[in-house]
Structure formats: C-alpha cells, structure tokens
Amino acid sequence: MRIVFAGTPEPALPSLRRLIGSPHHDVVAVLTRPDAAAGRRAKPSPSPVAQLALEHGIPVLRPGRPNSDEFVAELTELAPEACAVVAYGALLSERLLAVPARGWVNLHFSLLPAWRGAAPVQAAIAAGDTVTGATTFQIEPALDSGPVYGVVTEAIRPIDTAGDLLARLAVSGAALLETTLDGIADGSLTSVPQPADGVTVAPKITVDAARVRWDLPAHVVQRRIRAVTPNPGAWTMIGDLRVKLGPVTVDESSNSLAPGVISVSRDGVRIGTGSQPVLLGQIQPPGKKLMNATDWARGARLDESARAQ
Secondary structure: OEEEEEEOOHHHHHHHHHHHHOOOOEEEEEEOOOOEEEOOOOEEEOOHHHHHHHHOOOOEEOOOOOOOHHHHHHHHHHOOOEEEEEOOOOOOOHHHHOOOOOOEEEEEOOOOOOOEOOOHHHHHHHOOOOEEEEEEEEOOOOOOOOOEEEEEEEEOOOOOOHHHHHHHHHHHHHHHHHHHHHHHHHOOOOOEOOOOOOOOEOOOOOOHHHEOOOOOOHHHHHHHHHHOOOOOOEEEEEOOEEEEEOOEEEOOOOOOOOOOEEEEEOOEEEEOOOOOOEEEOEEEOOOOOOEEHHHHHHHHOOOOOOEEO
16 A cells, blocks of 8 residues: 555654565655754754654655645645554544545554553553553544554563553554554455443643652552653652652562651662652752662762652
8 A cells, every 4th residue: 555654753663664664565755743852952853753764765744734734735645545653743633534545544552442642651551550552543533532453462561661661562563553554455454443441541741740749659659650761751859959760669678768758778769658668770860860879869968857759
C-alpha cells in the first residue's frame, strides 16, 4: 500500500524503520509536528521522525494546522491508501480521517480499552499493572476508541521505568504495526470493536503531577517515580532547592521515618513515606548532572531539620 506515516518522537522510529524496509508498502511521505526548540540555545530542530525520513529521502510534512483545508488537500493529492500513526501528537478531524481509503491505523502502547490517552505506559506503571502491551486500531474521532486489529503483550518488570518499558514496546509494537498493515493490504485482517468494559484513561503527565507525594505508601511512591522517569522526571523540594530524583527502592528493613524526613547514613540516603522509607538512587540538584544520592548528601551537609516536600 501507499503509506503516509504520522509520528513525532523517538518511540515512533522502530515503526518507521520497519515500514521503510517493508517489501509490501511504500512510505510516500511522513507527517510530523513542526520543528520545536531544543538544546540550550532553543534552536528549532526537526523531530526524530523527521530526521529519519530526511535521511531516507522521504518528503516531510510539518503542518502547523493539520486539519486545515490546505493540508487536507495536500494529503488528498498524495493519495495514500492508509496512514500509519505512532505518537503523532495532534487530534485529527473527520475530514482528514476520510482521506485514505483504508483509514488511519494507530499503534497505541497499551492493551485497549485500558489506558486510552497520551501517557499509557506511565499510567500502567503507576497503577502497578504487571502486564501491558501495544494495540493497533482504526482511528475514529473519539479518543483511542476505534476497532482493534491486533495486540502484543509485554510484562512490566519490577524495576522498569517508563523509558525502559516504552523502548521495548516501540520495538514489539513496530512488528505488530507492519503485520497489521500487511493483513489490511491482503484482506486477511479485519478489525473488531473494543469491549465497553475496562476503559481507563491516561492523560498527559504534567510537571506538577510529577512532584513526589511523600505521604503516600512507599510502594506507590516507588511506582510513581518510575512512571515519570525519564520524562518529565520526578522531583521534590528540599529546603528551597528543587531536585530531580531517579528511581528509588523500598527499604523494608529500616526503621520507619515520618513522611519527607531525610536520613543520611553510610549505606545510603532514605526518605520517609506513608509506610516504609525509600532508599534514594540518584539525585539531580539544580544546574547539575545526576549523581549518587550519598555523594550529594555528603556535599549538601543537610541539617537534622531537612525535609523533602
């Protein structure tokens, strides 16, 4: 089939690579978000998907308003038989969805109807799910509600961060997307409606939502920190400093500490929660790189009144 691929961030790259290498499909263009400011100089730079497309000589479409009359006409002129979507990052109008005869096929990183929305991997880890996966489905106007073509499953490991899990799902999901498009092309695959039960929603995680709540139980604190690592990154206030935290470990053997109380010893830095303390791994003070929490505490010279909040 003639394919237009829509995607923006790094997790979309395995899917685009597979479709570029597919003997059955022709990626005639890539649709991605406009260049965004990046780096210290805030210089606009192409998205990861745009960079890969340019390396392969594939035309890149970067409309600021993808639902505009102008872009609907531009996509219509390309005459794609199907559009494949992996984390494009914009809502699509019904007029745009109607352009390809075989529709828009989305790869979503959850087992739909669980965790519809922008942050399914983060939500699954934060909720304590032990299994997640990826789903291919036909896009319709409602959020992630379209009929399903196929799924792959993936175990969530006890130490997985969102970055770890998303990297694995990006690879297994890419194979699923290619297989789905193959099946649509040869007529061997049809979609089935999602069940009405089991719908959960995973909205985008804001920076404010990534602030650690030390009054929660330790296992919840641990999961929530993993869920926002590496982006947007867990953080807390210690005195007047806002510091970022890497994943933590629940310390079953230590004496309890009140929520937010910091204890520094030779074998590590602990912070109290609503249950057991957690042992810090890495910490990033303002303007510095991630460092071992024990090294940070040695240099910070915390007094007994220091609290994380």
